[in-house]
Amino acid sequence: MKKYIIFIFSFVLLYIVYQFVTGWVLTALYTPDIFSTNKNLSQDVSFGQTTSMPLLVTLLIATLAYLMSQKLFKSSKK
Template identity: 40%
Template sequence: MKRFLVFIVAFAFLHTAIQIASGWVLTAFYTPDLYSSAEVVRNEVTFGSVTHLPFIFLMTSASIAYLISQKVGRRTVVNS
């Protein structure tokens, strides 16, 4: 059980770090297209809604993958 918790915590940490890094890179290299927009530029910014559902699915699939790898990777010890 300890190995499972270490795996899940490390997986969650790495996933979060990669998401933050990719968001930073995408934001840094984003160039808005001001000329193709026919709308008047407003001074307000709107963001989409935040949901934790993809993270929950990711953790569930990581857990299942870990459990499958532990079942498949088990080696039987044969007493000679």
């Protein structure tokens, strides 16, 4: 159980770092199209909805991968 907790903790940490770095890179490389903007610009900012579903699905897949690898290694050691 200790190996699983370490695995999931490191996986979540790497996932958060990955999300942060890709968001930073995409923001840094974004160049808006000035010519296609409308003259009546709104000052409202909308970020959309966020959900934790991708993280939960990724954790489920990581858990299944961990369990499968543990089962595979146990059967290969015999």
